[in-house]
Amino acid sequence: MAEITAAMVKVLREKTDAPMMECKKALTEAAGDMDKAEEILRVKLGSKASKAATRVTAEGLVGIYIDESGKLGTIVEVNCETDFVAKNEDFIGFVGNVAKLVAEKNPASVEELGALPLGEGTVESIRTALVGKIGENMSVRRFKRVQAQGRLTSYIHSGKIGVLVDFSGSDEQVGKDVAMHIAATKPKALHESGVPQEDIDRERSVAKAKAEESGKPADIAEKMVEGSVKKFLKEVALLSQPFVKDDKQTVEAMLKSTGSNVHGFDLFIVGEGIEKKVNDFAAEVAAQAAAAAR
Numbered sequence: 001m002a003e004i005t006a007a008m009v010k011v012l013r014e015k016t017d018a019p020m021m022e023c024k025k026a027l028t029e030a031a032g033d034m035d036k037a038e039e040i041l042r043v044k045l046g047s048k049a050s051k052a053a054t055r056v057t058a059e060g061l062v063g064i065y066i067d068e069s070g071k072l073g074t075i076v077e078v079n080c081e082t083d084f085v086a087k088n089e090d091f092i093g094f095v096g097n098v099a100k101l102v103a104e105k106n107p108a109s110v111e112e113l114g115a116l117p118l119g120e121g122t123v124e125s126i127r128t129a130l131v132g133k134i135g136e137n138m139s140v141r142r143f144k145r146v147q148a149q150g151r152l153t154s155y156i157h158s159g160k161i162g163v164l165v166d167f168s169g170s171d172e173q174v175g176k177d178v179a180m181h182i183a184a185t186k187p188k189a190l191h192e193s194g195v196p197q198e199d200i201d202r203e204r205s206v207a208k209a210k211a212e213e214s215g216k217p218a219d220i221a222e223k224m225v226e227g228s229v230k231k232f233l234k235e236v237a238l239l240s241q242p243f244v245k246d247d248k249q250t251v252e253a254m255l256k257s258t259g260s261n262v263h264g265f266d267l268f269i270v271g272e273g274i275e276k277k278v279n280d281f282a283a284e285v286a287a288q289a290a291a292a293a294r
Contacts, residue, residue, distance in 0.1 A: 002032030012037055018133055058271040059083045060138070061092065062162030065099035070151040074102040075164045076143040077268045081136040086159060090130060091138065098123060102143045110140055142268070149263040155179035160270045169260025177245060178238075178255075182265055187238040190264060195236055203232045238265065 004027045012023040012034060018041050030036035060079035067073065078095045085091055097118060107113040114124035121129070123140070131138055146152065150168030153175035163182045167175035189195045207228035211221035234240040239252035239262075246254065255261060 004028055004032060008032065008034070012041070058274040059086050060141075060270050061086050061095045061159045062156055062268045062270055063095035063099035064154045064156060064162055064164055065096070065103050066152045066154060066164075067103060071148045072103055072146070073148070073152040073154070073164055074099050074143060074145045075154075075162050075266050075268050076102060077141045077162075077270060078138065079141050079271065079274070080134075080138040085134055085136045085138070088134060091134070094126065094130060098140060098143075102145055106145055110142070113140060113143065144266045144268075146264075146266065150261065151175075153179055155183050157183045162268045164266045166263040166265065167260065168263065169255070169258060171258055171260065174255070174258050174260045175262075178251065178262055179265075181241075181244045181251065182238065182267055184244050185238075185241055186267060186269070187241060187265075188236040190238050190262065192233040192237040192240060195233055199236070200229065200233070204229050207232075238262065 004024060008027055009020060009023045012018070012027060013020055015034075015038060018026075022041060023037070026037040026040040027034075029040055058079065059082055060077060063076045063078065065074045076095065076099045078091075078098060080086055080091060098113070101107075101116055101118060101123065102113065105113075105116050107116060114122065114127070116123050118126050127138060127140070144164070146164055146166060148166040150166055152164060153167050153172065154162070154164050155176065156162045161183045163179045165175055165179045165182065167178065169175065188199060204225060207225045208221075210228075211224040214221065214224070216224065239250065239255075241251050243249055243251050243254045249257075251262075
C-alpha cells in the first residue's frame, strides 16, 4: 500500500477544500493516486450534499451588494441549518458572491441563479461543494435586485435582518437612519395603501371578534373595528410610524423636515415564515427509555 504523507493530504485539501480527514481517507482508498482521490472526494461530498438536502434550513445570513454608482443593488437570503455555520467564513463569502452575481447577471429566478458561473463552477455546484465540506444543508432562498430612483443605502443587523432603501436627500445619514428604523420596526409597506390586503383582513377579523365579545351595540362595534384597522395601518406603514430616534414626529415628518424622500425599501429577515423544527428533549429521552424497556 502506498504511503499517504501529510504533504499529499495538504495538496489534495488545497485542490478540493475538503476536510483533512476526508482527504486522507480518499487517498488511502485511491492507493495514493491523487486524481482518483479527487474523484472519490467529489462523489463523497456529493453524497453528503444529497443526504443534507432534506434538512430544514432556517438559519443563515442576509447579504447586500450595492454597486459603485449607488443606484443598483441586491439583497439576498441564504439559509443553513445552524447559526454556527452562518459564521463560517466560506459561507459568508458565498453569500457575498451570490449578492454581487445577482446584481451583475440579473437572474429571473433562484433556479436561473443556480446555473450561473461562479468561481470554477456554478452557484449550484459551489453550494453543493460547501454542503459536502461543512456537512450542513444550505440553500439560496430568495433575492431582490433594485434599480433605485434615488440612491441606495442599507443596514444589516447581526447578519439576520437586512434592509435596502431607495432614498434621496442631501444628508446620507438620514437614509441610514431610516434603514435602521425599518430593521427595528419591520413595517409591511411604505404607505398605508401598500399594506397587503390579507394582513388587513386578518386584523379586521380579530378586531371584529373582540368587538363582538364587548357586547357593544352594532354601530359602536363597527366603529371599534374600523378604529382598530386604522390604528393597525398606521403602525405597519413606514411613513406613518413614529421615528425611532424622535418619536414625537413620524418618519414622513422627519423626511419632510430634512428635504428627503424614501421611494421604496426591501426588508429580509432570516428564516421568516420557515417552520423550524423544535426538539422536545424530555419527550425524546422518555421515548428512548420506553423503547429500551420494551
